[in-house]
Amino acid sequence: MNLFCSANCSHKLGWLFLDKNNLTYLQDNTFKGLPKLTHLFVNGNNIHSLGGNVFVGTGIEHIFMFSNKLNSLTNKSFSSISSSVRKIHVYKNNITIISDDVLPATMNMLTLYVDCGKLDELPKLPQNITISCVKDTVLPDIKITGKYVNSIKATLTGDAFECTASMGKPNCHPCPSGTFGDRDKGCSPCPAGGYYQDEIGSTQCKKCKDGTFARQSGSKSSENCEVCPEGTNFTLFAGHRACFCKMDYARIDRYKGCSLCYKPGVNCSNDYQSIRFGYYWNWSFQGANITAYTSFVSLIQNDSLDYNESNSRYVDKIPKVHRCPRRESCKNEGSFRPDAIEGKCEEGYRGWLCSKCKSKYYSLLHFCMRCPDPVWIVLETVVTLLLAFGLYILVKRQDNFAKKRRKEHRTLVDKISSQMKIALGFYQVVGELFESFRDVNWVGPLQFMGQLISFLKVNILRFVVQPHCLNEKFRVDVKLQMIISLIFPIAMGSFFIALYYVWKLILKCRLRYRVTGQKVTLENLKDRLLTYALLLLFITYPPTCDVIFKLYPGACKTFHLFEHNDSVNITLLRADYDIDCTTLQKYHFLAYVSTIAYVLAFPCALFFLLRKYCKRNLMESLVEVSQVGNSVSENVCLVQGKRKTFGKIPVWMKFLCENYKPEFWYWEIVELARKVTQTILVTLLGWEDALTKLLTISISVLFLTLHAKLAPMTNRFEQRLQMFSLAAIFINVLVASVPIPETYQATISTVLIMLNMIIIVIIVGEVALITFRFIKKRYFGGALLMQRGSFCQSFPF
Structure with a gap:
């Protein structure tokens, strides 16, 4: 050929x-x-x-x-x-x-x-x-001469030769064992992992058997391939590492073993740890290095020869994983990627455990909602002011009716105020519980219901959409809330006292020669001011107590920052994770003082007043009543009988005791204690604490049983309404205490919200009904019940 x-x-x-x-x-x-x-x-x-x-x-x-x-x-x-x-x-x-x-x-x-x-x-x-x-020490060389030096050199380099300059001319020799030829880089050592080369002049490395790896780069024999370390999969080729990790194992060194990391919140399916949905870790503390860990993860994901040896291991600490109070807040989308390994909060959330709202968002039961347009904020403020004005009218009508009615009669205003008091107590407790549960999915129409529940808590610091929606300078944290809460009763009292004396001075000038008229007018003014003051203190008592309890040392929570190292931790305020508890010493002291001066003093003062004006003024009155079981109907007079009633009680005290039976004159104090005790444990210990769940359920059952057995209210409808509200609170607590499968959470949350809304629906319906009856009887000639004998009077309702 x-x-x-x-x-x-x-x-x-x-x-x-x-x-x-x-x-x-x-x-x-x-x-x-x-x-x-x-x-x-x-x-x-x-x-x-x-x-x-x-x-x-x-x-x-x-x-x-x-x-x-x-x-x-x-x-x-x-x-x-x-x-x-x-x-x-x-x-x-x-x-x-x-x-x-x-x-x-x-x-x-x-x-x-x-x-x-x-x-x-x-x-x-x-x-x-x-x-x-x-052999490695004796390699044949090739001296390149002629005019095609560069072309020949490039060809030899591609054939696993390495060329160096000698006497101005290239001198090439085959790559030694333990290396392979690379056209661009010359002779490169076989990488650590599943590779070795026992021959010279090779363009690629040989592979170790499955389940074995070469610990060092440049391995020259299959004998250098050792069994992969513990925690790795022996059935797979090692690749560019000491074998791949088993499921639920992870490593921090590419060429060392894998350790078990089967723990909540961590995904270990890719040889490294990443954060799961609903969990949070923080890399900003000293000891953790997110830049180095990101480089390590990038290296692990890229199973190739081209890598930086310094990134093959992570020598710093990995932060501890914490469960987010609201799982949806810690979205952690794509957290398996190196660029998202740190984890990401849901849009609108920020801070520790993704529990705080970003700018242009406001918190609704721990759900961050985008701030509405300023028009809506103004509208909501106007509605709030109208409701406050309605409350003023209600109190004024209460005062006017009190002067005209018989002592045992209850007017429309009495009934509405009594039912509003029940609703207020219910929503103040439920609202606080919902803020602690953090497990209601506030989406779609449920957002409106969440707003309503938050509104009905009647927290003077959160009465409308947060003011920081208008300007970030108006953002109010828990510390400022406490200062405002404590200043409010002092400022209110000072204002009312000043108003009284100013008005007294005016009356002296206007009614200089009418001493009797001055006294009557001043007495009426004092009654109204005392009514407003007592009513406002009564309404704001539970939220003010809540703010005080939130600044107790026991309301702080300690978080360990790193796994297997409890000595490094931070202590944050459970109510606001932006606040470090180590800076709250003076607020802790103020909370203790406020507990004595307000939390305990206010109900004690009410008890003293109720005992003075209600218990001591008990009297027996002869009335004709309709006996239906153990209940009393106030509308139909059929049978004569005696019952205890309250004597003359100051107008400003009536709303505290008039809807209770005389022998239960103290029950409003019991209700205040119920509101506070049902939320104090949640505030101090958090809902995740088993003792909190046990005691909260026990308190709910206790008060439900007491109301069922004693029936302290005079009106059957109000008694049943209170029973329903206590039962609803018990159901809320019970649902929050029992783990619910994820498939049922949305349905149960919806049912729970609807249950809580029934209270307001019932009250609105009852108010509409009695208002309709009042109008019908007064303006359309409805026949009133006539007096029967000398003991039965017709009631307005």
């Missing part, structure tokens, strides 16, 4: 590269016609035998036949070579036999490069022929 001599048998080709062409056999006269050929590269093929006259007609000096499949070299293999040959490279074959006459005896200073470790025995060659055993 005269491949190069078909038309012209005198080519000037000096370097011929036929490497990596899947050649299997070189026939006779293959290179005839190449008299100038000096370097022949047929390496990287599958040549298993040679013809006897392959090299006839050439002036070859260097033959590169390494990395083929030659098994033996006989007297025919190189019988046709000329005496100009200087080097023959046949290493990286499976040559076991070399005959003594493999080369002509006429050769002059020829070197044969072979793998001596595979030979059965060394041949006996003439003295002018040298066998060189190729």
Whole structure:
């Protein structure tokens, strides 16, 4: 086969590269016609035998036949070579036999490069022929000359050679064992992990067996592949690490073992720890390094050779994972990605446990809602002022009716105020409980219901949409809330006292000669001011107590920052995770003082007043009543009987006791205690505490039982309404205490909200009904019940 001599048998080709062409056999006269050929590269093929006259007609000096499949070299293999040959490279074959006459005896200073470790025995060659055993310390080199230096150098580099400058000219040698040839980088060590290389001049590394890895880079033997460490999967190829981790295992060093990390809130499915939905970790504290961990995660995800060795391990601390109070706030979308490994709060949320609202958002039962347009804020403020004005009218009518009615009569105003008091007590407790539960999904129409429940709590500091929606400077935290709450009763009292004396001075000038008129007017003014003051204090008492309790030392919560290290922690206020409890010493002291001066003093003062004006003024009156079981109907007079009634009670005290039976004159104090005790444990210990759940449920059951057994209210409807409100509170507490499957949470939350709204629906319906009856009787000639005997009077309702 005269491949190069078909038309012209005198080519000037000096370097011929036929490497990596899947050649299997070189026939006779293959290179005839190449008299100038000096370097022949047929390496990287599958040549298993040679013809006897392959090299006839050439002036070859260097033959590169390494990395083929030659098994033996006989007297025919190189019988046709000329005496100009200087080097023959046949290493990286499976040559076991070399005959003594493999080369002509006429050769002059020829070197044969072979793998001596595979030979059965060394041949006996003439003295002018040298066998060189190729190994890491003895690598054959190639000196490149001529005008095609750069092209030849690039070709050799691609064939796992590394070239260096020597005497101004490139000198190339094959990559040693433990390395592989890279066209761009030259000889690179085989990476640590599942790779090694026990041969020279290789373009890629060999793989360790599944479940084994090479601990160091540049491994030169399969014996360097050791069993993968504990916590890894032995059934898979190691790749560029010490084997992949098992499920629920993670590592912090690419070439060390994996540790079990089966703990809530952590995803360990990708060899590293990432945060799950509904959980939070913080990387901003000293000891954690989010930049280094992000680089490590990027390296773990990119299972390739191209990496920075300094990123192969994470030596700092990983923060501890905490469950978010409201799971949806800690969205952590895409947290398995390096750019999101820190975790992300839901839109509108920020801060520790994603519990705070960003700018332009306001908190509704721990749900961050976008601030409405200023028009809506103004409208809501107007509605609030109208309700306050309605309360003023209600109190004024109460005062006017009190002067005209018989002592045992209850007017429309009495009934409405009594039912509003029940609703207020219910929503103040339920609103506080809902703020602690944080598990209601406030979406769609439920947002409106959540706003209504929050509004009906009647917290003077959160009566309308937060003022910071208008300006961030108006944002009010718990510390400022406490200051305002304590100043409010003092400021209110001072204002009313000043108003009284100013009005007294005015009356002295206007009614200078009418002393009796002055006294009556001032007495009426004092009654009204005392009524307003007592009513406002009564309404604001539960939320004020709540603010005071929130600043107790027990209302702080300690968070450990790192796993397995309890010495590093922070203590934050449970009501506001932006506040560090270590800065609250003076507020803790103020909370203790306020507990004595307000939380305990106010109900004690009420008890004293009720005992003075209600208990001591009990009297028996003879009335005709309708007896239905143990209940009393106030509308129909059928049977004469005696019952206890209150004597003359000041107008400003009536709303505290008039809807209770005389023997239960103190019950409003019991109701205040119920409101406070049902929320104090939640405020101090948090709803996640088992003791909180147990005692809160017990208190709910206790008061429900007491109301059912004692029936302290005079009116059957109000008694049943109070029973229903207590039962609803008990159901709320019970639902919050029992874990609910996620598939049922939305439905149960909706039912729970609807249950809580029934109270206001019932009251609105009752008010509408009695108002309709009043109008019908008064303006449309409805027959009133006439007096029967001298003891029965007709009631307005």
